[in-house]
Every structure is written in structure tokens, then in C-alpha cells.
Amino acid sequence: MNIETRKIQQTGGSTYIVSLPKKWAEGAGIKTGSQVTLLPRSDGSLTIAPMDSETPAQKKNVIDVSGHTGDELIRTLIAAYLSGSDLIELRANRIQAEQKKTIRNVCYKLIGPEIIEETAKTVLIQDLLNPNEVSIKKSVRRIFLISNSMLKDAIQALKTQDDDLAIDVVERDDEVDRLFLLISKQFRSVLRGKRVPDASETTIDEYHDLRLAASSLERIADHAAKIAAIVPTLEIQIPAETMDLIEASTEASSKMVEDAIEALYTQNTGLANMVISRADDTKVKINALDASLLTLESPESIVALGTVADSLDRIGDYGSNIAELAINLSMALIQNK
DSSP states (O other): HHHHHHHOOOEETTTEEEEOHHHHHHTTOOOTTOEEEEOOOSOOEEEEEEEOOOOOOOOOEEEOOOTHHHHHHHHHHHHHHHOOOOEEEEEOOOHHHHHHHHHHHHHHSSEEEEEEOOOSSSEEEEEEEOOOGGOOOHHHHHHHHHHHHHHHHHHHHHHHHHHHHHHHHHHHHHHHHHHHHHHHHHHHHHHHTTTTTTTTTOOHHHHHHHHHHHHHHHHHHHHHHHHHHHGGGSOOOOOOOHHHHHHHHHHHHHHHHHHHHHHHHHHHHHHHHHHHHTTHHHHHHHHHHHHHTTTTHHHHHHHHHHHHHHHHHHHHHHHHHHHHHHHHHHHHHHHOO
């Protein structure tokens, strides 16, 4: 796309006017009397978009799923979802029962898509979500709250050997995945120049760093689920001394993540630097935990709890990553002022 320039003119002594590129206007269906929306952005730019008097045409993606099964079909459906399609039509000479089961499961794990029509040869999926109702800032905050509670409950399940609580933690990971994919979809929309929630006060830098933070939080939820999955496999009661070290390591890592998120939302570089400086202390706690595991008599328990220690170590690392995003974002926002 070639960048065009226009000269600003003044009319009536107080109104500035600028002409629109003819080719763009014709492609957008703009003619004399048409209305457009003007969206000021926090970085000083102004987005101009046609304002449709009628319901805009829905974007439809037609996909041949012949021979697509299992993970391949799942990846295809998620890719179509992330592309921002309003309608996804799946076709084949015959869509097998196992394929339809996979399609239903994927729709259940995504926010918005619903099956609205189904035949032997086609499945039509419509995205019913109104993107203007969902804020990326609220979605990332929601992921943090869920992943944080998952970690705390996973450690509690480990301590009390509560299999039911452990299962609940694992199942909550689906909600995190749903939110993360929604955020990824929104970010792609931003890159395509579409209007999204918070567009007037959220810069592209913020969208970018919030998307990266969401990725770290999604991985934290995965590690919480990983810890919870270990609970049913333990054959011994964890010694009190070892459990104390696990809880101390968890507190250190989760506090890093909590403060990093706060720093990201408030652009508090001082707090972000404090998070990063605490990384070494957290590592000390993890190393003490690793050393204590070697005193256990069961090799299987050493391996299982070693996985717990590794997950807690990685969670602390993700906290540092988010803190670095907070520092980077703070600098970017200063430059945009």
C-alpha cells in the first residue's frame, strides 16, 4: 500500500478539512452524503472508517475438512477462529461422527463460536461474540486471576492429597485457554486495523505487550495444571519440611507474578525492577527445595516433586518476563506522549 499525503485546509475560520483518497473511498463504499467514524488514538493518530447504515457483510471462511481428524482438525478450526471469520463452513463428502465430536469440543473451548447448522456434508459455525463487549485488559486480568488461583489450589491439593481439588484445577485450564485464544484473535484484529474495545485509550504497544503477558500467564496456568496432575500419582505423604519449602517457593514465585502484573497495568518501573531483583532469592528457595527432595526414599516421588520444583522455577521466570514487559511498555508510552 502506497502512503498518500494530503494538505490540511481551513474553512469557516475554525474547521480543518482533508480530502480522502478516491480509490479508498470507492472501495469502502463511501460517496457524497456517507458518514464515517473518527477514532482518536492515544498515540496521536486518527482512524477513519466507513459507518455502515446496514449490517456489514459477514466474513465467511469455507474449509474442506476431508481427511482432517484429531489434532489436525483442531489446529484448522483454531486457525479459522483466529483469522476473525464470522462464519466458518466446514465441508466434506461426508463429515464423520468423530469429526463432528471434535468440532463440538473445539467450539466449546472457544469464546463465541456456536454451531448453527449441521448436515451430513456441512457444519456451519457462527461467531456470536460481539468484540466490542470484551476488553483485552479485562481478559488478561481475568487470566491472571484464574492462573493465580489454580496455582494456589494445586499446591493445596498437593499438601492435602485432595484428588478432587486437583481435577478441578486441571479443568480450569480450559477457561484460560479460551481467554488466551480470544486475546490472540483480538490482537490479530488490531494488526489488521480493525476497531476493537479500548481502541481509543489502548496503544498498539499495549496490545502487543498485553498479548505477550497473556502468553506467560497461559503457561503459568499450564504449570499449575501440571502440578495438580501429579497429585493422584503420589504414593507417599510429603514430609512437612519438604512441604514447607514447596509453599515458600510457591509464595515467592506467585508474588513475583502478582507484582509484575500490577507493574504492567500501572507502568510502575520501580515495582517491575523489584520483581526482577527478587529472582535470585526465589532461585535460592527452589534450590533448597531440590536439595530436600534428594532425601526422599521413593525415586518416583523424587521425580514427581522434582517436576513441581521445576514448574515453580519457571513460574518465577514468567514473572520476570512480565516485569520486563512493564518496563518496555512504560518507555514506549513515554515516547508516544
